Amino acid sequence: MKNFFLKSDFFYDSNNIEDYIQLILSDMINGLKTKGKKSGQQMFRTFKLPVQKNPINENVIVIDAGGTNFRSCLVSFNSEGKANISNLEKTSMPAIKTELSKKDFFAQIANNISRLKNKSNKIAFCFSYAMEILENGDGKVLSLAKEVKAPEVVGCCVGKELKKELYKQGWNKIEKIVLLNDTVAALNAAAIFDCEKKYESYLGFILGTGMNVAYVEKELAQIIVCETGKCNTIPQSKIDIGFDLTTATPKDYIFEKMCSGGYLPALILYALKKAFEVGLISQSELPSSNFSMTDANYILQENIESNISKIIDKFFERSAVLSACAVAATVIKAVGNFTPEKPIGILCNGTTFYKTYKTKERFENVLDNVLRKKRNINFELLQIENDIILGTAATVF
Secondary structure (H helix, E strand, C coil), rough: CHHHHHHCCCCEEEHHHHHHHHHHHHHEEEEEHCCCCCCCCCEECCCCCCCCCCCCCEEEEEEEEEECCCEEEEEECCCCCCEEEEEEEECCCCCCCCCCCHHHHHHHHHHHHHCCCCCCCEEEEEEEEEECCCCCCCCEEEEEEEEECCCCCCCHHHHHHHHHHHHHCCCCCCCCEEEEEEHHHHHHHHHCCCCCCCCEEEEEEECCEEEEEEEEEEECCCCECCCCHHHHCCCCCCCHHHHHCCCCCCCCCHHHHCCCCHHHHHHHHHHHHHHHHCCCCCHHHCCCCCCHHHHHHHHHHHCCCCCHHHHHHHHHHHHHHHHHHHHHHHHHHCCCCCCCCCCCCEEEEEEEHHHHHCCCHHHHHHHHHHHHHHHHHCCCEEECCHHHHHHHHHHHH
């Protein structure tokens, strides 16, 4: 393999991991100081601390609008606070296939939850896009990523617009609609299930279609959503710069495009075409235009020694390492200037994290080196079934 292609076009330097952590951390600190106005990461305040326990004898409608899928259900809490999930339905996220107006976007969301009409007067809405969380619990959309095409939605308050649409469709009075990010939902799930209080603090980490981190900022006494995918301090390669110009959001979500499953297949395909141009792979090896994460994983499992496998694996490796750098920076920001006696609970969610070749293993190895061995900060990676739904549901109370 021609080393110049790997080194000059899309590699990270394994000797610079500490530098990457510091670049991300500096961007976080700047984002907090300027409320995100002069940083890549916008560091959104939530005005909430982690939920400590489930409510009792309550029902709530839950919406989870992620990068690819749109899920909705009813969550019922019994007299002991145990949650039951019913009427769960999954469909595709609105405005993925075609561009939608603001009216059509919220109408489609309302249609998606029509079967839950009047089953509760409370709605907990996990909206996994950049939002400014307002003190009344609503969320103002600042940008859309993951190739969602609904430009009129930017600037809207999601809860307010959805409530108007639901009333048009004959819903009874809605007491409240609370907005949150999926990282906050994941963090809350970790806190709720930590009955023995074995963790010093919690992080919510998502590596799926998109990528992001949330943590508890002690100085502000609230959860902060970092919008890690928008970090722009990590140097881009020639491949990254060229690929970025082909996306719906050029020069934005730079970090997410280097790490997340929503972009990796297209990024890898772009790189493979460049590899073909310099003679690293043959025309017959070039994947089709619908190349997916499943295809990439299959190629790696078939022949790890081929040039095409080596190129794919380097992108997967970079995704794992840079994601770990982002989480390490967030842990360091969360613990401050002391070594916690108890571990940090990191709730990890996302198909890219769990189903991509060696990602979890590589991710944990980086954290072990930079947190446990170098800084004596212990941590545990957590996985909880239905974490986003349960962490979302409890937030509304």
